Amino acid sequence: MRAGLLNRWDVAVAAAITVATVAPPAVTGHPRWWLLALGLAASVPVAWRRQALLVVCLVVGPATTVLALCPDLGPLFVPYGALLCAYTFAAHGTRRLQPVAITICAAGVLITLVVPRESFDTARVVVTEYVAVFAIGGGIRARRDREAADAERAQRTAEARAAAVQRERVRIARDMHDIVTHSVGLMIVQAEAGPVVARTDPARAEAVFDTIAATGREAVDQLRVMLGALRGQAGREPVPGIDAVAELVARTGRGALRTSLTEEGERRPLPPDVGVAAYRIIQESLTNVVRHAGARSVEVTLSWTDASLEVRIADDGGGTGASGPPREGHGLLGMRERAQSCGGTLAVDPRGFTVTASLPAPGRPAEHWPRPRSAAAGG
Structure with missing residues (x-):
């Protein structure tokens, strides 16, 4: 993964997510180096999500799960990197791997909710976030596929004419x-x-x-x-x-x-x-x-x-x-x-x-x- 392959938008989004993810461990009063490392692992790789989406998901997903289980963070932690990866997978990921990605994502969310015994309201918010980003990504993919189909149909019509x-x-x-x-x-x-x-x-x-x-x-x-x-x-x-x-x-x-x-x-x-x-x-x-x-x-x-x-x-x-x-x-x-x-x-x-x-x-x-x-x- 070379930096030359990144565009400015991806770098800017990754920087914003990194700040939002690393900030909670830094302000807990007792910052630990491994919490900061997990925060970086759960945010920095999203800059390469367009070039190596599967690898980025395999890095961001586990790091996000461990951070969500950390009792010191509490409600300060929001899984921005994981949400962005879920959106990207729904909008640009391989259709053949989407069922696997959804299953793994659901398992990770379930672990982060069941193990710390989160409340129903917290579970509802987290599930709604993931469902929303998947729906947005799927809608963008459907629109892109429809535009591609329309363009192909127009080309076939022009060729037939x-x-x-x-x-x-x-x-x-x-x-x-x-x-x-x-x-x-x-x-x-x-x-x-x-x-x-x-x-x-x-x-x-x-x-x-x-x-x-x-x-x-x-x-x-x-x-x-x-x-x-x-x-x-x-x-x-x-x-x-x-x-x-x-x-x-x-x-x-x-x-x-x-x-x-x-x-x-x-x-x-x-x-x-x-x-x-x-x-x-x-x-x-x-x-x-x-x-x-x-x-x-x-x-x-x-x-x-x-x-x-x-x-x-x-x-x-x-x-x-x-x-x-x-x-x-x-x-x-x-x-x-x-x-x-x-x-x-x-x-x-x-x-x-x-x-x-x-x-x-x-x-x-x-x-x-x-x-x-x-x-x-x-x-």
């Missing part, structure tokens, strides 16, 4: 990527094919330009919904889900790429996040097929099982041509994150651009749900 903001930023970035890359990529491909088709097949050219216009309108509508959500406004159009997949596949196949949609099993309602994930995975896969695969046809398959929806997008293009897993850009990474966010999985076949997603679809099949068994477009 920050995590929610980050997740929302990632979701918005993912949606922006899906909307812009799919719509703009499809519009570019259709616009490049438009002049060629216009010279050979005017009717088909008209369908190509209609597809460009429809794709642009859909992109604008979805961006308007997203920006409205950022402003705290309700979107005017619903978020696309599984029921919009047929139109997505058909619109993609209005150009040179042939598309088909096959659905197996009984369709049933999906949680909103699962429906959006399925739509965005199909949308991003079709975008990759149009922009990178060099394919002539692509097939989208929805397979409903008892507990999941299996989504498969396969084309007849060259794929990545790599022997290992393909390098994941923002598109593939976004698809994987969408699948994982709703408890599903996603796999990409490196030998060809084949994407397979397994998404949770609990519940029973919906009755009277309109569903095409098979659809095809393009050609």
Whole structure:
């Protein structure tokens, strides 16, 4: 125990208690050196109670008990050091040792009251003093614990809010990527094919330009919904889900790429996040097929099982041509994150651009749900 570890408040309190404890033996008329030594032992160590509380209690407690049993002191002696140690133990002591400390303290108080045959009034005062300091210390500990719990709860709330903001930023970035890359990529491909088709097949050219216009309108509508959500406004159009997949596949196949949609099993309602994930995975896969695969046809398959929806997008293009897993850009990474966010999985076949997603679809099949068994477009 080094003096450098003490603060001024502890030293001042210890000095005051030392004076109050040593004074009664000094004024008894027959001061004895061992009474003065016991008074110092019952008071001076309290200066180190914050650094070594248990050791201080083991020194102050017995010294206080012996002084209280001394008949020469009588009512002049007040156990200031022991009371301060009791308060400190209640406010800062280890919870595991508190029952032991209370038991030892109670035993010491009982000895100092029974052996000298103290009166009931004296016993009541002494017991009240110890109960009061324990109660004050316990109240301060409870307040400190409550403040710490409030601070921890506030920190957890702040961390949860920050995590929610980050997740929302990632979701918005993912949606922006899906909307812009799919719509703009499809519009570019259709616009490049438009002049060629216009010279050979005017009717088909008209369908190509209609597809460009429809794709642009859909992109604008979805961006308007997203920006409205950022402003705290309700979107005017619903978020696309599984029921919009047929139109997505058909619109993609209005150009040179042939598309088909096959659905197996009984369709049933999906949680909103699962429906959006399925739509965005199909949308991003079709975008990759149009922009990178060099394919002539692509097939989208929805397979409903008892507990999941299996989504498969396969084309007849060259794929990545790599022997290992393909390098994941923002598109593939976004698809994987969408699948994982709703408890599903996603796999990409490196030998060809084949994407397979397994998404949770609990519940029973919906009755009277309109569903095409098979659809095809393009050609």
